[in-house]
Amino acid sequence: MKILKLLSIAMIFAGIISCTGAVNQPVASFGLVIHGGAGTITKENTSPEKEKLYSEKLKEVLQTGYKILNKGGSALDAVEKCINMMEDSPLFNSGKGAVFAANGKNELDASIMEGKTLNAGAVAGVTHIKNPISLARLVMEKSPHVLLAREGAEAFAQEQGIELVDEKYFFTESRWDRLQKAKQRETDRKSQSSLDIHPDEKYGTVGAAALDKNGNLAAGTSTGGMTNKHWGRIGDSPIIGAGTYANNKTCAISATGHGEYFIRGVITHDISAMMEYAGKTLQQAAREVIQRKLKAMGGSGGIIAIDHLGNVVMEFNTAGMFRGVVTDNSQPVVLMFGEEQK
Amino acid sequence: MKILKLLSIAMIFAGIISCTGAVNQPVASFGLVIHGGAGTITKENTSPEKEKLYSEKLKEVLQTGYKILNKGGSALDAVEKCINMMEDSPLFNSGKGAVFAANGKNELDASIMEGKTLNAGAVAGVTHIKNPISLARLVMEKSPHVLLAREGAEAFAQEQGIELVDEKYFFTESRWDRLQKAKQRETDRKSQSSLDIHPDEKYGTVGAAALDKNGNLAAGTSTGGMTNKHWGRIGDSPIIGAGTYANNKTCAISATGHGEYFIRGVITHDISAMMEYAGKTLQQAAREVIQRKLKAMGGSGGIIAIDHLGNVVMEFNTAGMFRGVVTDNSQPVVLMFGEEQK
Numbered sequence: 001m002k003i004l005k006l007l008s009i010a011m012i013f014a015g016i017i018s019c020t021g022a023v024n025q026p027v028a029s030f031g032l033v034i035h036g037g038a039g040t041i042t043k044e045n046t047s048p049e050k051e052k053l054y055s056e057k058l059k060e061v062l063q064t065g066y067k068i069l070n071k072g073g074s075a076l077d078a079v080e081k082c083i084n085m086m087e088d089s090p091l092f093n094s095g096k097g098a099v100f101a102a103n104g105k106n107e108l109d110a111s112i113m114e115g116k117t118l119n120a121g122a123v124a125g126v127t128h129i130k131n132p133i134s135l136a137r138l139v140m141e142k143s144p145h146v147l148l149a150r151e152g153a154e155a156f157a158q159e160q161g162i163e164l165v166d167e168k169y170f171f172t173e174s175r176w177d178r179l180q181k182a183k184q185r186e187t188d189r190k191s192q193s194s195l196d197i198h199p200d201e202k203y204g205t206v207g208a209a210a211l212d213k214n215g216n217l218a219a220g221t222s223t224g225g226m227t228n229k230h231w232g233r234i235g236d237s238p239i240i241g242a243g244t245y246a247n248n249k250t251c252a253i254s255a256t257g258h259g260e261y262f263i264r265g266v267i268t269h270d271i272s273a274m275m276e277y278a279g280k281t282l283q284q285a286a287r288e289v290i291q292r293k294l295k296a297m298g299g300s301g302g303i304i305a306i307d308h309l310g311n312v313v314m315e316f317n318t319a320g321m322f323r324g325v326v327t328d329n330s331q332p333v334v335l336m337f338g339e340e341q342k
Numbered sequence: 343m344k345i346l347k348l349l350s351i352a353m354i355f356a357g358i359i360s361c362t363g364a365v366n367q368p369v370a371s372f373g374l375v376i377h378g379g380a381g382t383i384t385k386e387n388t389s390p391e392k393e394k395l396y397s398e399k400l401k402e403v404l405q406t407g408y409k410i411l412n413k414g415g416s417a418l419d420a421v422e423k424c425i426n427m428m429e430d431s432p433l434f435n436s437g438k439g440a441v442f443a444a445n446g447k448n449e450l451d452a453s454i455m456e457g458k459t460l461n462a463g464a465v466a467g468v469t470h471i472k473n474p475i476s477l478a479r480l481v482m483e484k485s486p487h488v489l490l491a492r493e494g495a496e497a498f499a500q501e502q503g504i505e506l507v508d509e510k511y512f513f514t515e516s517r518w519d520r521l522q523k524a525k526q527r528e529t530d531r532k533s534q535s536s537l538d539i540h541p542d543e544k545y546g547t548v549g550a551a552a553l554d555k556n557g558n559l560a561a562g563t564s565t566g567g568m569t570n571k572h573w574g575r576i577g578d579s580p581i582i583g584a585g586t587y588a589n590n591k592t593c594a595i596s597a598t599g600h601g602e603y604f605i606r607g608v609i610t611h612d613i614s615a616m617m618e619y620a621g622k623t624l625q626q627a628a629r630e631v632i633q634r635k636l637k638a639m640g641g642s643g644g645i646i647a648i649d650h651l652g653n654v655v656m657e658f659n660t661a662g663m664f665r666g667v668v669t670d671n672s673q674p675v676v677l678m679f680g681e682e683q684k
Contacts, residue, residue, distance in 0.1 A: 113606075118606045118607065118639060119606065120605065120606050124491060124576070125491055125492070125494070143572060144602065145571065145572055145575045145602060146601075146602045146605045146606060147575070147576040147577075147581075147605065148572060148574045148575055148576070149466060149467055149491045149492060149574045149575075149576050150467070150491060150492050150493075150574055151492075151573075151574060152467070152572060152573040152574010152575065153574050155572075155573065155574070156572055156574070229487065230485060230487055230490060230494060230497075230498055231493075231494040231497065232490045232491045232492055232493060232494010232495050232497065232498070233487045233489065233490055233491075233494065234466070234489040234490070234491050235489075239489075239581060239582075239583075240581075240584070240605050240606060240608060241581075241583045241584065241605075241608035241611060242582070242583065245608070259488075260486065260487060260488045263462065263488045263489065263582050263583075264455075264460045264461065264462050264488060264582060265460065266582060266583035266587070266608065266611040269583060269608040269611055269612070269615070270611070270615065273611070273612065273615035273616075273618075273619060274615075274619055276615075276619075277615060277616055277618075277619035277620035278619035278620070297460060
């Protein structure tokens with residue numbers, strides 16, 4: 001099993017490396033890459049039970065996405081469905097399992113974009129929507145707008161026949177405890193008058209990016225944001241070009257990390273622009289932006305991406321990132337820790 | 343007077359053209375460019391009285407900004423102050439004079455960014471803030487976040503000692519009438535099941551971009567958004583990389599137009615990225631993005647921008663755009679119509 005996994009990893013990186021030799025050759029006819037958040041994820045602080053839980057869920061998500069794409073389904077459908085599964089799992093900071101804002105509520109952000117049309121939809125600060133990514137898709141397809149926030153977004157959801165869920169649906173004990181700890185740290189911080197955010201408070205988020213058999217790309221991101229965030233705070237996840245971007249000319253990307261830096265760096269669009277204008281490969285652009293530009297700003301986090309040729313990248317500057325990849329010519333692979341990043 | 347104006351226009355464009363010959367030579371030691379919205383602004387549908395009103399207000403704004411920059415003030419201060427003046431004037435779709443959302447409220451968006459640090463702040467959907475651009479600056483300087491929305495943003499304003507104003511402050515008869523007309527058109531549209539937006543409903547917005555004597559760039563944008571927008575809709579104005587972007591390496595930009603397209607095209611960051619990665623001048627990049635890429639998507643609007651050498655661009659694909667420019671070596675010039683765009 002372990003050998004199989006290592007073999008698969010080797011095959012993926014062989015794919016990535018091979019593309020630098022022949023950048024215009026497709027390496028897969030379809031593919032899917034997902035993340036479940038970046039952060040202080042190390043082998044040392046992850047119990048075998050926890051590792052198994054995440055590993056199994058991420059594999060299940062990959063298998064579902066694979067089936068959709070293999071049957072000729074759209075990248076958009078695969079992205080939405082994969083994110084729905086992570087939103088429904090309390091393991092991740094999105095949907096059920098979302099972190100708490102400073103006011104004790106779960107305020108959810110999400111966005112989705114398709115690379116063929118550059119259409120996009122997003123919602124921010126919704127508190128009664130079970131699957132924010134699906135509402136983001138409805139905003140894209142059924143409204144003249146891209147981004148709807150808070151009660152206005154929920155009014156739109158109701159106009160579209162989406163049932164609102166009780167706020168209690170989003171409650172999880174562990175996230176609530178994390179808010180209490182963050183509030184304690186905030187009290188301590190105030191005496192130092194610092195705006196710094198503790199590492200534990202700023203990570204989470206789920207996302208997916210896919211290439212379908214028709215050569216179309218799509219990406220999406222969904223999150224509860226940052227523990228103890230000021231209520232009303234919008235992070236990078238619902239911002240096109242920051243947390244999510246897709247363009248058939250270049251790639252589809254979803255980000256996770258300290259959102260404010262991803263907004264200021266316009267990180268996902270920056271990677272795409274570097275491919276479009278500087279002729280970089282996805283791997284080169286992602287490495288440059290995440291390892292050099294984002295770091296230079298003081299930002300931490302990562303991205304997952306797939307380009308129009310099927311090349312996949314999972315780049316992060318944190319200790320680890322929950323992530324997984326599958327293509328038509330590789331088995332599903334799930335990774336978590338930094339030492340697996342080449 | 344007319345000759346002086348034409349001479350000034352010629353000097354500005356001479357400046358722009360000269361830069362294509364020697365792209366690394368500063369053309370001004372400081373400069374300021376502003377806009378008061380793009381749209382169906384033509385000589386034919388603008389009365390001499392209206393032209394005079396806009397012209398005088400835009401000149402006053404330019405003169406104030408010039409004084410700040412000439413005294414060695416920061417680009418950030420100039421941008422904020424200039425936008426404050428337009429927010430306080432009922433002539434523009436921002437602050438006093440903002441358009442109405444479908445729910446009969448004035449929901450205001452704004453953002454500001456400084457090019458040296460890539461710091462940014464933004465607010466979205468505030469309904470009781472007299473000067474949203476100043477609150478955006480406070481978000482940048484006094485919170486760990488970039489973007490705060492709606493009641494959460496107003497709670498932050500109160501924490502910072504900003505007084506909330508009554509919603510009635512934003513009422514203007516002409517904007518209210520426009521909402522009623524838009525609602526009538528919407529009723530007509532529904533029978534055609536179209537999501538198209540009427541040209542009159544999607545324009546407005548004010549913005550400024552400046553270069554100061556220290557070589558620092560800043561940009562800001564403030565708006566009431568789109569007449570009859572779904573409540574909770576966030577446009578491009580508070581989105582970094584869409585409505586506003588500033589980077590000392592490239593340029594400072596503020597956009598106005600049909601916001602959804604500016605979000606999907608990540609328009610202001612795209613112009614900056616084209617300069618950074620493809621080696622284009624500001625003029626070349628702005629023309630390519632506004633006249634070709636934005637148009638190809640079906641998007642309309644424009645941008646004003648200044649680069650780190652003092653080159654100024656005012657590019658739009660609409661009939662006209664209220665706009666003005668002043669630098670240390672040119673008199674203030676105010677323009678409105680398309681025929682003045684070279």
